[in-house]
Amino acid sequence: MNDTVPPSAESLANDLEKAIHEHRIAPGAKLSEEELGDIYGVSRTTVRAALQALTHRRLIEHQRNRGAFVAQPSVREAREVFEARALLEPRTARSAAERMTPEDLGLLRAHIDAEHAALHDGDNGRALYLSGQFHIEIARISDQETILNFVEQLISRSSLIIALYWQRRAALCESNAHHALISAFQKKDGALAEELMKSHLLDLLTSLDLSNKTSKPSTLRAALSH
């Protein structure tokens, strides 16, 4: 689109995060500094800054003198992420319900519509991304910057977890849950929203295949069973 001119460090980081979130880059993929520099037309310095940012968001893992790789959350890490979400998000849902304005509601509905559109276009990556944004939007509405930041990180990591451990590929249309949440928001029913979010997250977790067999294909070690 606008490649002719200078993408700066921060925008590069956001671009990469989005690409990872939309599953355009697979977990475990190596992110070569020089390669990225060539692609985006910037120097390694800029690339390094972006990679460091993503490292701090736990989206990529940096091995000293080895390079940066898209993170491959372990089964254990997957459980931890969803446990953390279970601690934070029900609360954000409750607060959001209490503070919900008509504009906010419209925004959330627009998100769901966009998600459906993406699904219809077969763009599963984008649908997944938007589905995550829905949760982030709720946290934003709850008006707790600090918790919002945590939720943002957790949802990015959830995207990686889904890429690795998703089992029922068929329908990621958990849209039912999202629709139910919206109706709770409309009623400004905080307690209901909290409960719905809690069970929604539980649902997500149980839709993952966290049997230790597929545990952690550290690219090879466990992929080939030896």
Add this chain to the structure above:
Amino acid sequence: MNDTVPPSAESLANDLEKAIHEHRIAPGAKLSEEELGDIYGVSRTTVRAALQALTHRRLIEHQRNRGAFVAQPSVREAREVFEARALLEPRTARSAAERMTPEDLGLLRAHIDAEHAALHDGDNGRALYLSGQFHIEIARISDQETILNFVEQLISRSSLIIALYWQRRAALCESNAHHALISAFQKKDGALAEELMKSHLLDLLTSLDLSNKTSKPSTLRAALSH
């Protein structure tokens, strides 16, 4: 101590974080890249990497083309941080109590002792640091890496908040609370530990002066009332 040889980016970040945590660098202080480079004997590149790390931990705020400054959490941010802690830490306390081993207990006791020693030496900064480490140690024992990372960040920020809004300077010996927690841990009483932690955090919050008068001295604008 060992200044003669090469502090690398990561160790520099840890060093700075500790200095901030111990109130050796005040909130709002400017962190010049060249100055830090001279002090530590490294290049600006290394300094920048360290500063970026601390930025992501919300310990310093980076203003484009202006530089890095030690963060000055607003009253609102202060409340948010403690609200997030109230969501996470009672749970870590409960889990920690259930998993507590004799070695862990010894470690926690050692922390408290060190804290008392620091207080006795009049080294309030170090005492404050150790007091924070106590909470971090609990999160570590609870064995939830993801939540531990969040708690670490929240406690670092709490240190800044305390620097700005602490009112009853006299006794930061909330040692009572810590001792009570230890006895709950010894009994492996998770529910009690959870409750104690919750009230401890509430105690900490109410010991701050968050009246909007001292709101946010952005170094001058509000410090001099004009």
Add this chain to the structure above:
DNA sequence: GTCGGCAGGATTGTATACAATTTTGTGACC
């Protein structure tokens, strides 16, 4: 035939150099 060591290539970690932006100091004009 396999294992250990050593050199070559590649990639990252750090330092230095240049470009861009902001701040500050000076001077003219109102």
Add this chain to the structure above:
DNA sequence: GGTCACAAAATTGTATACAATCCTGCCGAC
């Protein structure tokens, strides 16, 4: 005397260059 404008200084953002580390492939020894 005060305010605006411009220029110099300082500081950060980015690019390039060099040093250190790691991986790969080859070769000799056992």
